[in-house]
Amino acid sequence: MRMRTKAVLLIVFLSCLAGCGSREPSAQSPQAASSSHADSGEIVLEADSLKLGQIRTAPVVVQAAPWDEFETPGRVELDPNRVSHVLMPVPGRIRQVLVRLGDAVQEGQPLLIIESPEVSAAVAAYRQAQAxxxxAQSALSKAERDLSRIRDxxxxxxxxxxxxxxxxxEVAQAQAAVEQAKAEQEQARHRLELLGISPNEPVQQISVPAPTSGKVLxxxxxxxEFRTDTSTSLMTIADLSHVWITANVPENLIRLVQIGENVEVELAAYPGEVLRGTVRRIADTLDAETRTVKVQTELPNPSGRLRPGMFGxxxxSHGLKPVAAVPPAALVQDNEGAFVYLEKGRGRFQRRRVRAGQPRNGWAPITEGLSPGERVVVDGAILLSGK
Incomplete structure (x- = not known):
């Protein structure tokens, strides 16, 4: 009886041992596979996966890229050195406005006709100065004759x-009177020239000429209208043959630009077209709120197609140097920055963080994270994003 009990217990023990041994491989295999995936950081696609046919890779190449480069938004503005304001030369009534908004005018072209009593007063003052x-000249002539007679x-x-x-x-006093009369006559004549009238034409109307060539803005x-304020602008004329683009450069980048240096400009109105301008002014003060410095660049505008208010x-940069580069499509962005999918082998990919510069000429420079010759996914990265 005791021998039979021992036999039964031995059979039960062997059965349990066999059952535990058969389940151990299946329980450990997924765990081992999962651990391997986490350790390597790779994304593995099966050899027969349809996704492999939709993923395209390309090698990391070497391209010449700018160094010490900055890029910042800007806005086209008028060149303040080429803007003129038309003022009333004398108080009076506006009889006629000879130009319209947007007209192109030449320097000296009449813009307004003004009627003013001060015009005839200026002519009278000139004639009085002549008299x-x-x-005074007659008095000097008499004093010189008297002196000659007294000397005899x-x-x-x-x-x-x-x-x-x-x-x-008497002669000395007469000479001084002549000099004073000449000065007064010259002043009156200059007044007439400013008003654009001739002393021999007694008129009350004058024309106001354009102070510079440009567009009426x-x-x-x-x-x-009757205007008495001679300090209020009646018209604004700007020479648009050159314009400025104003940009706010961050404080930590202002060291990279100097007055007289050339910069590249791209405007939203003309995508893909690169314009070149010259830095004309760097502000002397820093904007305390934005921590930026205003930089103004001059752009030639012979055709007038660069209009104030355009954005770009x-x-x-300070030259070019060779760096690793990839097509911009290879870069994937998330909250932490840019990364690429690096091809490690057939169906094996690895996600890698990179530091990329601004894409230019179809290439994105990589300053950190990749080496020339490595292959990255340039098409189909979205198929790996869920892995």
Whole structure:
């Protein structure tokens, strides 16, 4: 009886041992496979996976890329050195406005017709100055004749020395009066020239000429208005043959740009077209809120197609150097930055973080994370993103 019990227990023990041994491989295999995937960081696709046919890779190449480069948004603005404001030369009534908004004008072209009583007053002042000059010249001529006569009398002992001195004093005073009259006449004549009128044409209407060539950008006056304020702008004329693009460069990048350096400009209105300008001004102060410095670049605009208010970007670098580069399509962005899928072998891929620069000419420079010759996924990266 005891022998039979021992036999039964032995059979049960062997059965349990066999059952545990058969389940051990199946329980360990997934765990081992999962651990291997985590350790390697690879994404593995089966050899017969349809995704392999949709994924395209390309090698990392070497390209010349800019160094010490910055790129920042900008806006086209008027060149403040090429903007003129038209003012009233004298108080008066606007009789006629000769140009319209947007017209192109040449320097000296009449813009307005003004009627003012000060015009005839300026002519009268000039004529009065002329008359005063003639009177002073006549008085000088008489004083010089008197001096000559007194000197003759003095030579013949018929006049005293004090009479000669008195006559000489009269001549000196007459000469001073002539000089003063000439100055007053010149001032009156200059006044007429500023008003654009001739002293021989007594008129009350004058034309206001364009101070510079350019486009009429603003008109703030209408015919019939009476204006007494000679400091208020009536029109704004700007020469658009050159414009500025203003950009706010971050504080930590302002060291990379200097006055007189050339920069590249791309405008949203003309995608793919690179314009070249020259830095004309760097602000002397820093914007405390944005921590940026205003940089203004001059752009040639002979055809007038660069219009104030257009948006774009300015870019500047200090030369080129060879760096690793990939097609921009290889870069995948997330909250932490950019990464690529590196091909490790047939059906084996690895996600790798990179530091990339601004794409140019179909290539994105890689400053950190890749080496030339490695292969990255350039098409189909989305098929690996869920792995």
């Amino acid at each position: 005063e000059l003639r009177r 009398l003095f030579a013949n002992r018929a006049a005293a020395q004090r009479d000669v001195w008195a006559a000489e004093n 603003e008109i703030a006056v209408a015919a019939g 970007r300015i870019r500047h």
